[in-house]
Amino acid sequence: MTVPGVAWSYALLYVPALVPFGVAAVAAAAYAAVVPRSHPFGRTLTAAAVAVGGRLAKPAVALVAALILAAAFRTGDAAPAAILGGTGGRLLGRGWVAVAAAVGSVGTFFCGSTALSNLTLAPVQAAAAAAAGVPLTHVLALQAVGAAAGNSISLAILINAKAVVGGLRPDVLAVPEGVLLRRSAGPWAAFVALSSAAGCALFLTSAWP
Structure with missing residues (x-):
């Protein structure tokens, strides 16, 4: 196109x-x-x-429709992805490393897919990395980690898991999605926090160039 x-x-x-x-x-x-x-x-x-x-x-x-939206979101110098990422990178500077994984998780929360999160938000992360002066590959690694962690808080995935498990345990079908989300929020937060801490530690100790 x-x-x-x-x-x-x-x-x-x-x-x-x-x-x-x-x-x-x-x-x-x-x-x-x-x-x-x-x-x-x-x-x-x-x-x-x-x-x-x-x-x-x-x-x-x-x-x-999702692919068209993702393409429109991330294509061109004036695309929303470039604006959001550039603004975030300039505001946070190298501190963007601390939030890159969380941004990836937010993408999966809304998209219901790790692949769509990476497809949509990778340009945001790239623009932020360029504005903050952070190595692109490392920011994208945190994006991928955060996107994978976001599966645990994605309503679409929780509903699918509930339907599958409910075939073996019908009592699970009676559990509201909000309860499942609250129960999975803790492990998600811990995973993202550990990932962000590891990224910051590697960056601050110059393990990342």
């Missing part, structure tokens, strides 16, 4: 699911094309394709 002053591309081969699952799906579709629908496997494959297609229709719309 190219707009005057803005260039954006999406490297499909870097998506892990494309090669194993995409190739398998294409192979299955090709095989289904030559197998008569009257054949038992043909009927099974057709039913599976219809069911999966129905399930993916709405999530696909949301995913495409």
Whole structure:
């Protein structure tokens, strides 16, 4: 996608699911094309394709919208990501190291996905690192750690986990999401605090250049 002053591309081969699952799906579709629908496997494959297609229709719309929003958020010198990161980096200076992991967790809290948090907030972290004079790779490492920790406070992930565990323990389904969030907030805070402390310690002891 190219707009005057803005260039954006999406490297499909870097998506892990494309090669194993995409190739398998294409192979299955090709095989289904030559197998008569009257054949038992043909009927099974057709039913599976219809069911999966129905399930993916709405999530696909949301995913495409999320990718467009992420691209708009982080593309260009005047993008919100550059403004937010640059402002935060200038205000906090090298103290940005102390909050980088927490910022990554906030991204996962809202996005419900570590990948989307990294996709959306990595440009913010990059702009902050440049403004604060902090090594980019180290800030991005804290972003990744914080994004992973954010899974424990993401409502979307908590609801999914509740549904899965509820299949084995129905009593879990009666627990409100707010209670689950409060119980997981403590471990999340401890993990982010330890990660931030480790990052600051490495930075202050010159283990980071």
